[in-house]
Amino acid sequence: MFRRYTLERHELGFWRVQPSPSLEELRAFYLDKYYPKQEADQKILQYASDYDALELEHKRIAGLEALRVLDRPPGSLLEIGVGEGFFLDEFHRAGWKVQGVDFTTEALRKWKPHLSGEVTAADIGEFLAAKSTSGERFDLIALNNVIEHVLDPVELMTRIRAMLTPGGVARVAMPNEASWIQTRAVALGHAEREFWVMPPEHLNYFDAESGTRILGHCGFRVADLLADFPIDLFLLSKDTAYTLNRGIGRAAHEVRLRFETGLAQRSIDQLVAFRKGCAASGVGRNLIFYARAD
Numbered sequence: 001m002f003r004r005y006t007l008e009r010h011e012l013g014f015w016r017v018q019p020s021p022s023l024e025e026l027r028a029f030y031l032d033k034y035y036p037k038q039e040a041d042q043k044i045l046q047y048a049s050d051y052d053a054l055e056l057e058h059k060r061i062a063g064l065e066a067l068r069v070l071d072r073p074p075g076s077l078l079e080i081g082v083g084e085g086f087f088l089d090e091f092h093r094a095g096w097k098v099q100g101v102d103f104t105t106e107a108l109r110k111w112k113p114h115l116s117g118e119v120t121a122a123d124i125g126e127f128l129a130a131k132s133t134s135g136e137r138f139d140l141i142a143l144n145n146v147i148e149h150v151l152d153p154v155e156l157m158t159r160i161r162a163m164l165t166p167g168g169v170a171r172v173a174m175p176n177e178a179s180w181i182q183t184r185a186v187a188l189g190h191a192e193r194e195f196w197v198m199p200p201e202h203l204n205y206f207d208a209e210s211g212t213r214i215l216g217h218c219g220f221r222v223a224d225l226l227a228d229f230p231i232d233l234f235l236l237s238k239d240t241a242y243t244l245n246r247g248i249g250r251a252a253h254e255v256r257l258r259f260e261t262g263l264a265q266r267s268i269d270q271l272v273a274f275r276k277g278c279a280a281s282g283v284g285r286n287l288i289f290y291a292r293a294d
Contacts, residue, residue: 063090075139085112227284
């Protein structure tokens with residue numbers, strides 16, 4: 001299914017995998033990702049794992065951060081790629097009118113079953129095509145680690161822009177790839193060249209500059225840029241480089257969880273300030289854009 005690939009630079013500055021897989025190949029890949037096993041003709045979902053208390057606490061942070069950055073009365077939210085529903089649930093708790101879409105809703109029904117009626121299981125492209133012609137508009141559209149997966153991110157963000165209310169916001173989180181820390185780790189011999197490239201799951205690769213450029217091209221103004229915990233820092237030492245020893249990965253992840261949950265417990269404002277500082281320094285595993293439809 002997966003051919004040899006190269007990385008091609010888009011005119012807006014981000015990198016994309018070429019040749020692109022077909023839509024049918026992507027659908028087959030994600031069907032296998034969500035349902036890799038079958039027993040007695042019954043699909044067994046592999047998406048939803050069990051989480052300990054620390055992980056569950058950390059899963060609330062994205063929603064709490066977004067509510068603090070937005071700092072506005074409740075409105076309407078559409079989340080593209082709901083997953084288990086933790087982000088959507090924070091806004092539901094805060095009094096927002098919420099909707100969502102994902103390839104499957106099994107994980108949502110496990111973790112946030114009270115939101116099942118608000119989330120549609122559908123192909124995201126088909127869902128957005130139908131929703132964009134309905135005339136419905138949203139104050140916030142969230143895409144948390146979605147844009148890197150799609151065949152045409154420019155088309156996606158152009159459609160999202162048209163679905164926002166005047167002054168509405170898109171929260172777009174994406175991996176921070178080819179960062180100076182990753183490049184340094186490769187130079188040190190702690191990781192292979194372009195180790196972050198993961199087709200066909202990730203088809204597009206962004207940094208802060210190219211993320212800002214694509215959003216501007218699609219009619220947005222970036223109002224805030226944050227980045228979450230820079231777990232790639234562990235790659236700067238051979239002793240902690242999880243790319244060399246996969247067993248280290250869990251410990252590095254636990255540091256991230258403990259640091260960010262601890263900071264959020266002290267003050268969500270301190271967490272936001274930390275994440276803004278990470279973005280300003282060019283570090284952070286994921287970039288988080290708050291882009292306004294002005």
